[in-house]
Amino acid sequence: DADVTQTPRNRITKTGKRIMLECSQTKGHDRMYWYRQDPGLGLRLIYYSFDVKDINKGEISDGYSVSRQAQAKFSLSLESAIPNQTALYFCATSDIGGGNNEQFFGPGTRLTVL
Amino acid sequence: AQSVTQPDIHITVSEGASLELRCNYSYGATPYLFWYVQSPGQGLQLLLKYFSGDTLVQGIKGFEAEFKRSQSSFNLRKPSVHWSDAAEYFCAVGPKAYNNNDMRFGAGTRLTVKP
Numbered sequence: 001d002a003d004v005t006q007t008p009r010n011r012i013t014k015t016g017k018r019i020m021l022e023c024s025q026t027k028g029h030d031r032m033y034w035y036r037q038d039p040g041l042g043l044r045l046i047y048y049s050f051d052v053k054d055i056n057k058g059e060i061s062d063g064y065s066v067s068r069q070a071q072a073k074f075s076l077s078l079e080s081a082i083p084n085q086t087a088l089y090f091c092a093t094s095d096i097g098g099g100n101n102e103q104f105f106g107p108g109t110r111l112t113v114l
Numbered sequence: 115a116q117s118v119t120q121p122d123i124h125i126t127v128s129e130g131a132s133l134e135l136r137c138n139y140s141y142g143a144t145p146y147l148f149w150y151v152q153s154p155g156q157g158l159q160l161l162l163k164y165f166s167g168d169t170l171v172q173g174i175k176g177f178e179a180e181f182k183r184s185q186s187s188f189n190l191r192k193p194s195v196h197w198s199d200a201a202e203y204f205c206a207v208g209p210k211a212y213n214n215n216d217m218r219f220g221a222g223t224r225l226t227v228k229p
Contacts, residue, residue, distance in 0.1 A: 035219075040123070041221055042220050090158070092158075
C-alpha cells in the first residue's frame with residue numbers, strides 16, 4: 001500500500017462549489033504539506049503543518065484552508081472554487097529529523113474548476 | 115529571496131546518450147538540495163539529495179548530481195539515458211533550519227527520450 005494517499009484522484013467541479021481534498025499517510029511523519037502544481041511554475045506550497053496543533057500558510061494560501069484532523073490526516077479545502085484553482089494538487093510528508101526536509105509525495109489530485 | 119531556476123523547460127535526448135539537467139539556486143546560505151522525478155500520472159519520487167560532505171552525490175536509477183557552491187548549481191547527470199527515464203524532473207532547495215520549511219521547487223524540465 002502507498003505511504004501517502006490522496007482522495008479523490010480526479011475531480012471536476014463548478015465555480016463556487018466547496019471542495020475538500022484529503023490526504024492520509026502511514027509513514028508516521030509529523031509534518032504534512034499541500035502543494036499545487038501548474039505547468040511552467042513547478043510546485044508551490046499552499047499550507048503546511050508541523051503537528052496536529054500547528055498550521056502554517058505557505059506561498060499561495062489565499063482561497064484555501066486546511067484541517068489537520070490527526071497526525072495521519074491533512075485536508076485541503078477550497079471554500080468557493082474558482083477556475084484559476086484548476087491544477088494538480090499534491091500532499092507530502094516529512095519527518096522531523098534534524099532539519100532533514102526530504103519530502104514524500106502522494107500521487108496527486110487533478111482538480112478542474114469549470 | 116530564495117529561488118530555483120531550471121533553465122531548460124524541455125530536453126530531448128536519444129536513448130543511450132548522456133544527460134545533464136541544469137539547476138541554479140539563489141539562497142542565503144547553502145541549503146539542502148534535491149532532485150525529484152515525476153513520471154506521467156505519478157507523484158514525485160526523490161532521486162537524490164545533498165546535505166553536506168562529498169559534493170558528488172549518487173542517486174537511484176543511475177543518476178548523480180554535483181553541487182558547485184561557486185556556481186550555486188546542482189546539476190543532474192546520467193551517463194546513458196534509458197527510454198524509461200522520460201519524465202519531468204524537479205530541482206528543489208530547502209533550508210537547514212529546523213523549524214523552517216520553506217522548500218522551493220524549480221519549474222521543472224521535461225525529458226523526452228528518442229529511440
